[in-house]
Amino acid sequence: MRYWSVLFALAAIFSVGAFLYAPFSPDWWLPNPASDYRHVVSTFGREIDSLYLIILIITGVVFIGTQVVLVWESFRFADQKDEAGKPVRPAQYFHGSQRLEVIWTIIPAAILVFIALYQMGTWASIKFRSSAPKVPPLAEITGRQFQWVMRYPGPDGKLNTQDDLFTVNDLHFVKNRTALIYLKSSDVIHSFFLPQMRIKQDAVPGLTIPVWFDADTAGKYDLACAELCGWGHYKMRANVTVHETDEEFRKWLNEKLAEQNQSQLTMATVSQER
Incomplete structure (x- = not known):
């Protein structure tokens, strides 16, 4: 013993x-x-x-x-x-003690109540829709097996219009600015996870969920799926780039829009030739 x-x-x-x-x-x-x-x-x-x-x-x-x-x-x-x-x-x-059982029931219960009350403010500021920032959406992000599809507003600044920019596994935003996205899933449940920013939100089929976050340091970060979503779950990762200035972000956005427009023009030309 x-x-x-x-x-x-x-x-x-x-x-x-x-x-x-x-x-x-x-x-x-x-x-x-x-x-x-x-x-x-x-x-x-x-x-x-x-x-x-x-x-x-x-x-x-x-x-x-x-x-x-x-x-x-x-x-x-x-x-x-x-x-x-x-x-x-x-x-x-010793078979047992009713006094000890009461003590070790009351103390953990009190601790759990304290934790539940203490974290309510933080939880509300991160998760409650009423706390969502009143800013234009950065993007609509759709999880699907096994990638993240980002849809950014185009030159008109509005989502879900014909000039929107589509990228895959490539999230960009500006530092010191709250980024608001709308999270969706086109197949199974995924989990949008930004580990360096401590943000995690499930993407549920049929729901559009607002998610907001920020970063005060420019650089490269990670986006991963934190929900087992199929055989390719391990590779469902994306690059996150936090830009130093809005000008840098706009430059990247315009370059991607030009590439997208050129690609669409090329596809249309090939289609007409056929």
Whole structure:
């Protein structure tokens, strides 16, 4: 029994050590820019990380406390033998305690209620439609097996018109500006996940869901599907580019529009020749 106690103690020590080391290691913690792994690029990301740390601290304290009690009780109530190996006191067993059961029911319930109330403001600012920013939509994004199709407003600045720009797996927006997208799915449930920005939203067939986010650092980021959606789920990734200025974004948009128009013109010419 004592050997098992030592094993459990070592496991607890390792877990606590990993818990303390993780925030200082870029490979163990939540993803951030490679240039500064401690900097969270989005406003919502910082709020999510704060909630995450609070929950992690609460569960960490509970884990350490329960493991200390477990190891201590294992030694205290184990069989005791003298030097000759004869039992001095047999192990003690307890069937249960109504008082303890009430205590360990009330305390976790109180903690859960605290967490539920504490996170409501952050959750509402990220998920409630009433909190959606009053800005023109950046794009309509449709998930389908196994890619993300982006539809940007064209020169008229309106979505769902003939001059819209279509791209695949290529999301662009400007830093320090809230990006509003409309998320859809054309087949199964997908999950729109921006890990560096801590944004995750399921794309559900038949629904159009507004999603908003921002970034304060220009650069390249990731977009992945976080919902198992079929055999090609592993490759359902997209590139995210955050531009430094609106001029850079407009330049990219105009270049893509020119390429799209040229492609459509070429296809029309070939079709007429046939």
